Amino acid sequence: MNLFDLFTPHKKTWLYKVNPAVKFVLFFALFMIVFFNQHYQFTMNIMIMSALLLFLFSGYRLKRLLLFSIPIVISIFSTAVTMILFGKGETIWWQWGIIKISEESFYKGLLLGFKSASFGFLGLVFLLTSRPVMLFYALMQQLKLPAKFAYSFMAALRLVPIIIDELQARSNAFKVRGVTFSKGIKGIFERLRLYMLPIFAQSIRRAQRLAIAMEAKRFQIGADRTYYYPTTYQPIDGVFALLLISLSLGAYFLS
Amino acid sequence: MWLKNKKGRIDLKGLRFTDLLITIMVGIVFGVIMKFWDDLYSVIKPIMPVARQLLYGMWFMVGPFAMLLIRKPGVAIIASLAGASLSAFIGHGFEVLLYGLVQGLGAELIFASFRYKRFGIFVAGFAGVASCFAGFFLDLFYGYAALEAWALFVKYGLRVISSFIFTGIFAYYIVRALEATGVTNSIRPVSKEDYESLN
Incomplete structure (x- = not known):
């Protein structure tokens, strides 16, 4: 299942x-x-x-x-x-x-x-x-949430599987290469740094490309719009x- | 076009759509990382109470981190809420939404009180501590804080230290490393020096 x-x-x-x-x-x-x-x-x-x-x-x-x-x-x-x-x-x-x-x-x-x-x-x-x-x-x-927030959320949520894949790929890469970390608080920082740096660099670039693509397709902040799924x-x-x-x-x- | 605000003036500090999407993205990525962190935290929870409180600062990192990265008003609170929304979607319920909102507000207020001009270790650290106090405020109503005085002091004292380490030191240095990759260049507010360099 x-x-x-x-x-x-x-x-x-x-x-x-x-x-x-x-x-x-x-x-x-x-x-x-x-x-x-x-x-x-x-x-x-x-x-x-x-x-x-x-x-x-x-x-x-x-x-x-x-x-x-x-x-x-x-x-x-x-x-x-x-x-x-x-x-x-x-x-x-x-x-x-x-x-x-x-x-x-x-x-x-x-x-x-x-x-x-x-x-x-x-x-x-x-x-x-x-x-x-x-x-x-x-x-x-129904609640007039601005479209820019709603669509940003929906777009970012779609990318969650990619983020999880990237995290797992890194975790595996560290294992294969035998990366070791210091003990204690320093080790926590090393871990955070090694995982977060590429994930954020990638995600920021991806978000930027996505936003530019949406604006290129005439997505405008504050413009009147219609909805694909009408709800009442x-x-x-x-x-x-x-x-x-x-x-x-x-x-x-x-x- | 997108640089102009409602009054038609050129707005260098406001959030463009790109900034908003990046802010929410940063929040969501933190949401995913916090999910993995939560697994670690749950293992440690019953056996090492002190270590557990020292790891707690992670929950406050999202707002200050996003603010250090993007440096525009409203970023801390939006990112914090976005991270909380992801946690809520994967089953942590409504309370994370409330905590995310209030903790983001705490961090935002610190950056606002410096007029969004200072982004050093101490300001970021204080933003984290403010998030921690905001969380404590909610804990009072939830009922978590009705402990014996010594237990209360140990629990929240360790949490304050932890939030300073995570949001001040860790977030600051990780953002510095991100700056070196060049991804922050296009999202930060345009400064006066940038304009002068064009002349």
């Missing part, structure tokens, strides 16, 4: 039809609320809500979704543990050397774990049900907004 199959849904649910710009704005708003909120019960409800969205409406098979969820579950523990062991607090439950578990640090740790899981699930729902290119087209048309607001966007808002309110009142 190749990587492309891994990210192909079993069936395309209604979430795929929601305007990506609308989806992005609503998810980002929800993300901001969770980010600044300090109440662990509410965060837990949001986490459950985002997990439900993922498992019910993403259109992927259960086995695949469980596989995607493994890193998220690990992140709950890895973020919670440091805070539980070293967080500040008054009501001490258990202490051993510099490790101190208190009531406050325990709940703070849970809060952190639930937050990172909420972000993980929300991000996954968004990524699995939206195509990057359509997101940029919708951002340009649809009734389903309203349904999605209502669902998300009512679920969030539910999460709030249940906490």
